[in-house]
Amino acid sequence: MADSPDSSGLQRTTSGSVGPPVVVKVESGVSSLSPTHTSELYFLRSRVRELEREKAELSAENQRLKTMLVHEIPGLLSTMWQTLGQANSHHSIPAPTSRSDNYPLYLHQQHSTNQDVELRPQVNSQQLQEDLSGDIFESWGPLGSEDEEMPGDLGLGSNMGEEAPLCSQTNMEELRRSCSESQCTAGNINGHVSQVEVYPGSGVLCDIRSWQAANQAQSPTAMARTLLMGVFDMNTLMNSNLRGGRSRRPAFQPQRSALDPHKINAIFNAILARFPLAKKGVIGSGINSKLSEIRFRSRRANRDPRFL
DNA sequence: GTCAGATCCTTAGTGAGGAC
DNA sequence: GTCCTCACTAAGGATCTGAC
Numbered sequence: 001m002a003d004s005p006d007s008s009g010l011q012r013t014t015s016g017s018v019g020p021p022v023v024v025k026v027e028s029g030v031s032s033l034s035p036t037h038t039s040e041l042y043f044l045r046s047r048v049r050e051l052e053r054e055k056a057e058l059s060a061e062n063q064r065l066k067t068m069l070v071h072e073i074p075g076l077l078s079t080m081w082q083t084l085g086q087a088n089s090h091h092s093i094p095a096p097t098s099r100s101d102n103y104p105l106y107l108h109q110q111h112s113t114n115q116d117v118e119l120r121p122q123v124n125s126q127q128l129q130e131d132l133s134g135d136i137f138e139s140w141g142p143l144g145s146e147d148e149e150m151p152g153d154l155g156l157g158s159n160m161g162e163e164a165p166l167c168s169q170t171n172m173e174e175l176r177r178s179c180s181e182s183q184c185t186a187g188n189i190n191g192h193v194s195q196v197e198v199y200p201g202s203g204v205l206c207d208i209r210s211w212q213a214a215n216q217a218q219s220p221t222a223m224a225r226t227l228l229m230g231v232f233d234m235n236t237l238m239n240s241n242l243r244g245g246r247s248r249r250p251a252f253q254p255q256r257s258a259l260d261p262h263k264i265n266a267i268f269n270a271i272l273a274r275f276p277l278a279k280k281g282v283i284g285s286g287i288n289s290k291l292s293e294i295r296f297r298s299r300r301a302n303r304d305p306r307f308l
Numbered sequence: 309g310t311c312a313g314a315t316c317c318t319t320a321g322t323g324a325g326g327a328c
Numbered sequence: 329g330t331c332c333t334c335a336c337t338a339a340g341g342a343t344c345t346g347a348c
Contacts, residue, residue, distance in 0.1 A: 222317065241335065285334080289318085292336050 197266075198231060199273070204266035206230035220275040221286030227267045228290055232259060242288050259287075 195205040206214075210230020214223045228237065240259045264287075271283055 219318085221319095225317075286318085288335060289337095293316090 198227060198263075199266040199269040202262070202266035202269065204231060204263045214270075215274070220271050220283050221289075223271050223274065224267060224283050224286045225290045227270065228287055231263050231267060234294070237291055237294050241291055242284050 194208055196208050196211045198204045198206045198211070206227060207230035210226055214226035214230065232240075236259070242259060242264065267287075268283060
């Protein structure tokens with residue numbers, strides 16, 4: 001702005017760009033100004049008022065967007081992912097067959113789905129709402145019961161069911177509420193959401209950046225790896241394996257603690273919600289692979305001669 | 309823009325334990 | 329004994345990053 005105080009008799013006091021409205025004081029000797037200066041002064045005053053109005057509008061809009069970002073989008077995104085995952089399995093994916101032949105197909109479908117919705121605020125909310133109101137959520141059940149159909153699985157359904165039951169919620173409102181509430185309040189400190197719930201109703205929280213990255217993963221193993229890093233701290237990862245089994249290698253630590261089955265179950269649920277055809281064995285293998293990799297790199301970094 | 313190095317991710321393979 | 333699962337290592341491709 002061309003508002004030099006000494007050239008127009010204008011005296012401005014400001015308190016910073018984001019503080020209270022700009023105060024404009026006009027010296028009493030306005031009448032002594034030339035017509036040119038007077039018209040310029042009026043122009044500047046009207047311009048200041050206009051800018052203040054715009055600033056107020058932008059502040060209100062900024063606040064609205066901030067509120068949306070903090071309180072609405074995380075829960076909405078999570079619900080949307082769950083819905084899309086179920087929708088894919090419900091509408092277009094036949095029952096899982098034996099081998100991974102179907103997986104590339106699913107990946108392709110999933111990829112296009114991701115491109116449709118991923119991080120795009122202009123998601124068709126009406127369509128989403130219709131989907132949410134439809135029968136899609138009735139298919140949460142099969143996700144939980146899938147364990148029964150998986151011979152030789154990782155024991156999630158039987159071993160972990162008591163502690164962390166697979167999601168079987170069918171009440172849409174309850175599901176949506178549990179999802180959004182936990183995600184909005186978790187880590188909602190100073191207006192920042194630092195953690196989101198990995199899977200609705202699980203209560204397992206994940207670093208939001210890891211969660212976002214996981215939602216962009218193109219494969220179940222990649223998603224597992226990413227969620228792993230967001231749910232568990234590095235120390236836990238360094239000293240644990242998936243089930244707490246002892247190392248098959250005699251040179252290594254004989255027994256490691258198991259990763260928290262409740263958290264692991266939430267991760268499995270989140271992955272299966274997005275990749276319904278993913279094999280639990282593959283996910284588990286991917287998790288163990290990541291854990292081993294972390295330990296391997298740590299040992300190499302430390303140059304521990306015992307492990308070289 | 310290209311290249312080299314670092315890092316990430318996937319997968320094959322090995323060895324061991326457990327179920328049958 | 330066979331088969332399956334799990335833990336682990338390592339190779340190799342993909343991707344990222346920084347220097348030029």
